[in-house]
Amino acid sequence: MTLLITIIVLALIFDFINGFHDAANSIATIVSTKVLSPFKAVLWAAFFNFVAFFIAKYIIGEFGIANTVSKAVIEDFITLPVIFSGIIAAISWNLATWWFGIPSSSSHTLIGGFAGAAIMSTIIANGYTTSGFESIKGEVILKIASFIVLAPLIGMMISSLLTIFILHAFKKVNPHKANLWFKRLQLVSSGLFSIGHGLNDSQKVMGIIAAALFAAYTQNGIDMGIHSIGQMPDWVAFSCFTMISLGTMSGGWKIVKTMGSRITKVTPLEGVAAETAGALTLYLTEILKIPVSTTHTISGSIIGVGAVKRLSAVRWGVTKNLLVAWILTIPVSALLAAAIFFIFGQNMHG
Numbered sequence: 001m002t003l004l005i006t007i008i009v010l011a012l013i014f015d016f017i018n019g020f021h022d023a024a025n026s027i028a029t030i031v032s033t034k035v036l037s038p039f040k041a042v043l044w045a046a047f048f049n050f051v052a053f054f055i056a057k058y059i060i061g062e063f064g065i066a067n068t069v070s071k072a073v074i075e076d077f078i079t080l081p082v083i084f085s086g087i088i089a090a091i092s093w094n095l096a097t098w099w100f101g102i103p104s105s106s107s108h109t110l111i112g113g114f115a116g117a118a119i120m121s122t123i124i125a126n127g128y129t130t131s132g133f134e135s136i137k138g139e140v141i142l143k144i145a146s147f148i149v150l151a152p153l154i155g156m157m158i159s160s161l162l163t164i165f166i167l168h169a170f171k172k173v174n175p176h177k178a179n180l181w182f183k184r185l186q187l188v189s190s191g192l193f194s195i196g197h198g199l200n201d202s203q204k205v206m207g208i209i210a211a212a213l214f215a216a217y218t219q220n221g222i223d224m225g226i227h228s229i230g231q232m233p234d235w236v237a238f239s240c241f242t243m244i245s246l247g248t249m250s251g252g253w254k255i256v257k258t259m260g261s262r263i264t265k266v267t268p269l270e271g272v273a274a275e276t277a278g279a280l281t282l283y284l285t286e287i288l289k290i291p292v293s294t295t296h297t298i299s300g301s302i303i304g305v306g307a308v309k310r311l312s313a314v315r316w317g318v319t320k321n322l323l324v325a326w327i328l329t330i331p332v333s334a335l336l337a338a339a340i341f342f343i344f345g346q347n348m349h350g
Helices: 002-032 038-060 064-070 080-099 106-125 138-169 175-220 234-250 253-262 268-288 294-309 316-343
Strands: none
Touching: 002 038, 002 080, 002 106, 002 175, 002 234, 002 268, 002 294, 038 175, 038 234, 064 106, 064 175, 064 268, 080 106, 080 175, 080 316, 106 138, 106 175, 106 316, 138 268, 138 294, 138 316, 175 234, 175 268, 175 294, 268 294
């Protein structure tokens, strides 16, 4: 029981860290274009992150992404020590990337950690005679990993098209007047993006908590109302959305700087195009039930907007560093979780 409670607390801490880690995504452009002060911007984003809970529960009617995350590891291999090791690895990588101001992906950190710990646990259980890959659902992880490339590409394409459309539609409007309009519209677009962030990112932690409750029931006889991963008590969803909103309110300014100005300089018009493109990409992945990185999505959208101006407007050196960090996230967090499980996991009992 102690291990289960520890996992739930750690998962909610991870959700909080995710909130301040990813606060930058939805507010970077409204802060860098001075539409809102940083403090007002985080309150704005936090409010819409929380609104996402009611949209998922009462409008969409399900938490599809949570389901996908919890199924990354085959049910028979899900244990509390595996989940514990995965979360510790994910928190460590998230804090390290936040410290260095790198917008990495919380979702891929979590998936990598979960899978890495399950692989190591299987290797140990089989006396080091197996690769351990039989414990994970390869097709689920591959699908999630493919969106490391696809999500920013989709965001980039939509934002480029939107920017071209907006520039064409408003070419005869007085530039000062247009700027005022787009500053107001940025409030709408960043709100839409924050809803997408809440829908996507809160559900990842919900999937992990659901897996932990399921493991506690099947292996330790602890019944907290979840007898299959598909079931999810309301308190899980509510607490995850609350924590991500509180995390967003605490803000992550190091990453705001990278997202808001280091990739490319963003005007209010471009901010609207980037955030709307990011939001549309996140809504698409919600329909597909694929957890993606809101960081990758908005980065791709900002790059798309900059590239329309001219390709040299994008600081490709910064972009290249981001890309390397993204690609490393799943393998690094998987190795980290495997090491944590190897050192601590074998002696843990639920």
